[in-house]
Amino acid sequence: MTPQNQAYLMKAALTGDIRQMQQASKIIAGVAMLLNDHDLDGLKREALIETLWLLSSTFDDRCDWLQAEEGLLCIEQ
Numbered sequence: 001m002t003p004q005n006q007a008y009l010m011k012a013a014l015t016g017d018i019r020q021m022q023q024a025s026k027i028i029a030g031v032a033m034l035l036n037d038h039d040l041d042g043l044k045r046e047a048l049i050e051t052l053w054l055l056s057s058t059f060d061d062r063c064d065w066l067q068a069e070e071g072l073l074c075i076e077q
Contacts, residue, residue, distance in 0.1 A: 013066055016062065017062070017066075020058065020059070020062055024055055024058075024059070027051060027055055028052075028055070031048050031051055031052060034048055035048060
C-alpha cells in the first residue's frame with residue numbers, strides 16, 4: 001500500500017468516525033428525551049432499548065473495521 005493510499009484510508013476512517021459520532025449523538029439525545037417521558041408505555045420503551053442495541057452494534061462493527069484496517073495502515077513501504 002502506497003503512502004498516498006494509506007493517507008486516503010486514514011481520511012476515510014476519520015470521516016466515517018465523525019459521521020457516526022454525529023449520528024450517535026443525535027440518537028442518544030433523542031432516546032434520553034423520550035426516556036424522560038413518564039407516560040412511556042412498554043412497547044415504546046422496548047423500541048428505545050432496541051435502538052440503543054443497534055447503535056452499540058454499529059460502533060462494534062466500526063471498531064472491528066478500523067482494527068482490521070490498522071494493520072494495513074502500519075505496513076512499511
